[in-house]
Amino acid sequence: MATDNLTPTQPPSVAAQSATLEYRPRAGRYDEAYTDTGEVRPHWQYVLNALDQLGPAGLESRQRKAQRILRDDGANYNPTGGEQQSREWGLDPVPLLIGSEDWSHVEAGLSERAELFDLILRDLYGPRELIKSRTLPPELVLGHSGFLRACSGLGAPNEQQLILHAVDMVRGPDGQIQVVADRTQAPSGAGYALENRMVMSRILPSLIRDSQVHRLALFFQALRRKLNSLSPNGGSPRVVILTPGAYSETYFEHTYLANYLGYSLVQGGDLTVRDGYLWMKSLDGLHRVDVVLRRVDDTWCDPVELRGDSHLGVPGLLEVVRAGHVAIANPLGSGVLENPALLKFMPQISEFFLGRQLSLASTQTWWLGDPEDRHFALDNLDKLVFKGTQRRPGQHSIFGAELSESQRKSLLKELMRNPAGWVAQSANLPSTVPVWQSTDLTPRPTVIRGFAVADEGSYTVMSGALTRVAGEGSQVVVSNQLGATSKDTWVLASEPQRFTTLRDQQTAPLTGEQSSDLPSRVVENLFWMGRYSERAESSTRLLRTVFMQLNSINSLPDSVRQQLLQSVTEVTGTRPGFFAPPAKEGLDPEPELISVILDANRYGSVCSNLNAMLNCTEEAREMLSGDTHRVLSDLRDTIRELPQQLQPGSLSAPEEALDPVITSLLALSGLSQESMIRGFGWRFLEMGRRLERTLQSTLLLRSLLVPVLDDDQEQQMLEAALMCGEVLVTYRRRYRSQPEMRNALILLLLDRSNPRSLQYQLSQLTQHLYELQGGDSTSLLSPERRKLLEARTLLQLSDADQLAEQDSDGQRVALDIMLGQLFILLTETSNLIAGHYFEHQRNPQRLVNTSWSDDE
Incomplete structure (x- = not known):
């Protein structure tokens, strides 16, 4: 049980000036805790004695704890x-x-x-x-x-x-x-x-x-x-x-x-x-x-x-x-x-x-619309407080005694222009x-x-x-x-006081059935929260991998280096990026990579995706647990600290600065799995995550694995792909060999036991859409389920050996075509989901659109 360890040594009836906490009431003001003679008011004695025992260190600790709780609550x-x-x-x-x-x-x-x-x-x-x-x-x-x-x-x-x-x-x-x-x-x-x-x-x-x-x-x-x-x-x-x-x-x-x-x-x-x-x-x-x-x-x-x-x-x-x-x-x-x-x-x-x-x-209040009140207020401007009768954003009370000469003239001009719009009150x-x-x-x-x-x-x-x-x-x-x-x-x-709760105020019986009593907007924001979080995680993993490869002891061949850098532009969508016309040889890629991370105004950057995700969490705040809000607060802190940790020319490894971002995103994913009720909100959050993971994976694999390189260079690209997919260690344990294209494609595309494979994502999406349609296997397939079935069939009919084959032009055409078709089918699936569940006909509007000013 929480305790504050307070045991005042003086009984409440004894008045005492705090021994360790100094306090001097302000002259001319009524003080809530102390009388004019410096004595503690009777109802404050017990609390002040207790706070005195805490001392400065104890109070400072309590304040830090309070702010931490408020931060974690998202207050x-x-x-x-x-x-x-x-x-x-x-x-x-x-x-x-x-x-x-x-x-x-x-x-x-x-x-x-x-x-x-x-x-x-x-x-x-x-x-x-x-x-x-x-x-x-x-x-x-x-x-x-x-x-x-x-x-x-x-x-x-x-x-x-x-x-x-x-x-x-x-x-x-x-x-x-x-x-x-x-x-x-x-x-x-x-x-x-x-x-x-x-x-x-x-x-x-x-x-x-x-x-x-x-x-x-x-x-x-x-x-x-x-x-x-x-x-x-x-x-x-x-x-x-x-x-x-x-x-x-x-x-x-x-x-x-x-x-x-x-x-x-x-x-x-x-x-x-x-x-x-x-x-x-x-x-x-x-x-x-x-x-x-x-x-x-x-x-x-x-x-x-x-x-x-x-x-x-x-x-x-x-x-x-x-x-x-x-x-x-x-x-x-x-x-x-x-x-x-x-x-x-x-x-x-x-x-x-x-x-x-x-x-x-x-x-005491004077309305300046009354001539007598107006004369009194203007004659006593230095003694009164002035307020507008209409509340306006950013407008505060004006204390006449604090005005400079120019401010006085400006106020007098405004008061005379519209006296009925002002009141004066005792200061x-x-x-x-x-x-x-x-x-x-x-x-x-x-x-x-x-x-x-x-x-x-x-x-x-x-x-x-x-x-x-x-x-x-x-x-x-x-x-x-x-x-x-x-x-x-x-x-x-x-x-x-007697104890009371809100339990007796329940207006509907509790049932074990899944409730759909959620605004579509909230569910849509959960869906996009899943998408943006996965988009940010995928980009961050790729950038971390690229930094690790660029900063490795062994230098990268130019072809591998260029392909890795272009994959960053391809996956994040931050063109022209590394697809710009070739610059001088040996140009440092770090400024562009850091821009892809930090530039929140650049669509597709890590911070842009993280901010978009955080905006979605604000719109669906009431659906998220306290632990989730704590993780989101940590993530906000991490975003604020990134510019300092990624300063150009810093001797620290940039990839290390990205680890807390990935950790926070993984914590969010884990909380959704372990803490959210399996209702509609959770399903759409998961659907957004699975859809985006599939789309990001197809972009990544197309940019890294479709172009054919020499054997040693291709091995480096395979390692990068497996590292981004979090299965490099799994590959080594399973195959006990250096990465090969066929086995890598099986693990990344077709392995149902790999929670990051494309096959796994599509299976999860299929199950979620099935449950949304009531779990009735006899009902007709919705358009989004039909489109997803087409995508699953395309992937299931794929042959790893054929996908790994290369043509005379140095490309894996079969892999490129399959991933391209898969990307299109998943994009269409996403659009169908949005059209089915999120889009609503606009409400009627008045024919003549009026805009009121604050003065009207």
Whole structure:
């Protein structure tokens, strides 16, 4: 059992300044752990004493372990949604602690606020009493891009519309919690909070247990219960999570929640509208979707009625919602609630609906569309924070006090150009919390995001939160996009918590039957993951063999050297490469070989194939095990290190730098064999691998063995071919002689016991296609099976002696023809598989394609 070996010598009731961990709270800020007089707050005493016993070395070790776990889990965040900008998720080993009494106030406030926002949402898309009563200015709602007129009247009466609600909070200098923002479109962060808790439970297990920390499972149990109850179609509901894709900022969270909740992760292209219902495209046809938990912003969800240039949504989705045949959480149009100008009117709104003020106050806000507020904001620019009412990528809060003179003028110009598009807020200085920084604890500003989910007429609040802390002490904006790290949030219970799981939330009986309830896109990416991994492995093996031959003690004859180099170009497809017009004699081939390895922008290079494979793994992330993600992380590290190890002129052997690449690819192959359920995903991964291995082998054998050389030179080419096929040792043990063409061809082409022979690959492909067709031997052969049968027959009827024969022109024509035909047949087989299982008719699009700017 994992242990953190923490046995605090002081009881929780005794306050003590940490003896070995230095910490100095920042003056003028409320500190979560220490009072103004430097005393430890009572609910922090036990944890700080325990961390003090760990000391700097222990905390540093725990942080390294946490980052290793996060890396192995593939936890990352894409600041701009771009692959190249992706960074690992950061977690501080020192948690944020919230006492039971303090949390009860926050919990009640979050539940109350969610109920109020639900009432606002139902009103804005229903009777609009807030506008009619002048509680809200109409332009604040109707002029906001988040208000979607097409969604008016879509909500069911007397039902909760707002399913998920997230609230960003800060604790001001007076110690009071204030709300600074609401997230209602597709609130993110709950999955990251869960991942943080999972990691902390592995690095400080006994400390969590002894501190009686509230569990997070109840929140996710309520989420699953609510989503299942939303189904308008009865029966066992099919719930899917709609993601923008692998380049989304929080894609890791999407896959993490899909796995944790047991839902299918889909993209817009995986769904289609037919006969008034929403369907998911899977291998065996269409499956009706009842509930969509969306992580795609409102306007991108339906290119027919909303944003016409969107490729992230589903054409016709709104019409299905309008017909009452699918439920969307959160409902389309809920983005209007994220307008920060609403915070100015929250007291009036609360009085209008609830007849009282909210227990959790909002930060003081001025809307510049109001003349009085505008004058006040402009007169106090140095004391306020400015935000746009429309959320835009890359836009952050602007602190007036930090602006230069030119920046002030630019801001004033923008504020006067469109005052209704801006709000000003009090520059509340967030509370600080201890953060571990290499050798000691330092204070960092913190923002807490709490979560509430609709549940049985009210709202269930997560007994925890996503806590973000600034990456630097001088930062005033705490944002993931600006490098913020995170903390696990411990809500301390006054008594032990009952254990709960999601097991009772199963909505369908478990069966031993193979499930095809996978989006075709996921299966296609597994198929291409297999192909790209095999393509990269084949190229790397060949390059390693070529380096070994070039760097051997015995010099290579020019003909052998040229043929080996041209085989690299032929197999990788990186022409012109070594087929370019002959250059000066003795030209060093190493720069071209290294380019074939490292140039990721060169189609066919090793890094290009590896990156393509990694992209496929991102699209099918939810299908891969934790061990697989660890191997993929190792492979990414290896790719990053290759340029340093393959510097031109280096005295190290280049082939040694390629060994870790092959090892990682072999580990992936082994994991797929030993760890993946023999379902459709595994079959297509294996089919992709077998298809590509056959195609790569035919290219390799044609380039190495078809041209006829002198006996000694031919022996060298045979050794190279056997080495690439991982059977050189097998050949020597079996035949106890130097390589001969006939025996080599038998081993490489026809030997059924060799797992790398062409015959073996085709046998495996045949079996996979047979199982995909239901394992019915009496059914008619599909086109791809017929094409594969033709390829197998061609290979089985081949005669090794005839293939080894050479003609007067110095070529093995029979071998060349057979391998060429085999390549064509396997390529056609691949195309037929794609056409049968992956290609779908495009969804309808609107006739007039519109593109909205962020200002519209």
